[in-house]
Amino acid sequence: MGKRKSLIKIKPKKYKTGxxxxxxxxxxxxxxxxxxxxxxxxxxxxxxxxxxxxFFFNDVLLTKMIIWEALSTNPLFTINFKVTGPGKxxxxxxxxxxEVTEKSKKIKPKG
Amino acid sequence: xxxRTFLKGFGAAVAVSAVVPSVVLADDKxxxxxxxxxxxxxxxxxxxxxxxxxxxxVALKAPEIAENGxxxxxxxxxxxxxxxxxxxxxxxxxxxxxxxxxxxxxxxxPANGKAVFGTRIKLGxxxxxxxxxxxSDGSFISASQNVKVTIGGxx
Numbered sequence: 001m002g003k004r005k006s007l008i009k010i011k012p013k014k015y016k017t018g019x020x021x022x023x024x025x026x027x028x029x030x031x032x033x034x035x036x037x038x039x040x041x042x043x044x045x046x047x048x049x050x051x052x053x054x055f056f057f058n059d060v061l062l063t064k065m066i067i068w069e070a071l072s073t074n075p076l077f078t079i080n081f082k083v084t085g086p087g088k089x090x091x092x093x094x095x096x097x098x099e100v101t102e103k104s105k106k107i108k109p110k111g
Numbered sequence: 112x113x114x115r116t117f118l119k120g121f122g123a124a125v126a127v128s129a130v131v132p133s134v135v136l137a138d139d140k141x142x143x144x145x146x147x148x149x150x151x152x153x154x155x156x157x158x159x160x161x162x163x164x165x166x167x168x169v170a171l172k173a174p175e176i177a178e179n180g181x182x183x184x185x186x187x188x189x190x191x192x193x194x195x196x197x198x199x200x201x202x203x204x205x206x207x208x209x210x211x212x213x214x215x216x217x218x219x220x221p222a223n224g225k226a227v228f229g230t231r232i233k234l235g236x237x238x239x240x241x242x243x244x245x246x247s248d249g250s251f252i253s254a255s256q257n258v259k260v261t262i263g264g265x266x
Contacts, residue, residue: 072181076231081222
């Protein structure tokens with residue numbers, strides 16, 4: 001299991017069952033394309049980027065993303081999601097080195 | 112700019128450009144990406160030869176002028192009821208001139224409630240960013256916007 005820092009933010013903070021909320025998912029990841037030169041050593045830095053991000057709600061697949069090198073450093077993913085009840089939002093992401101990281105957040109609708 | 116500061120800066124620039132070539136020659140060859148794919152092949156691979164129509168249903172929000180090509184915010188919103196019968200199957204974001212034209216392929220489900228995808232991408236230079244949307248009936252619609260980049264994000 002990887003130890004990448006990541007963050008799930010849900011906007012707005014207060015929501016009810018049936019609301020459509022915005023989910024921001026941020027990862028601290030270098031997203032190296034492998035084409036960039038290190039200015040100090042003059043050598044190309046090896047590629048390191050996220051290849052797949054999956055969003056699950058109560059273990060049901062919500063959104064699947066296939067990601068390429070072109071995303072920025074510390075990428076941000078924004079999706080919308082309809083709250084159908086209390087549960088757990090889980091995000092699983094994988095990078096090109098096979099490192100898999102999981103992050104989850106509890107969904108607690110009020111009312 | 113004063114003449115004195117200009118000359119100082121100019122001298123430094125000449126010195127740097129004189130040093131750089133020797134470093135480049137000593138370095139290994141430029142690597143090629145295994146994912147390199149041109150825009151036309153990427154579109155053909157996604158659509159499978161189907162025609163793509165430009166639609167106003169797809170709203171692509173990207174800056175017209177991006178000062179820094181390394182961080183270009185892009186947001187795609189598609190008008191769709193997102194029911195089990197009629198929903199947006201996938202949103203593909205492509206950059207026409209990047210060595211790998213594909214940026215992100217997002218596969219949505221009706222549980223999303225609203226077809227929205229936002230992210231930040233890298234652009235190697237001034238080019239068109241294209242949002243290619245696949246609907247549940249198998250048809251493709253798209254929208255594009257030109258983004259001017261003053262500093263490239265790849266390299």
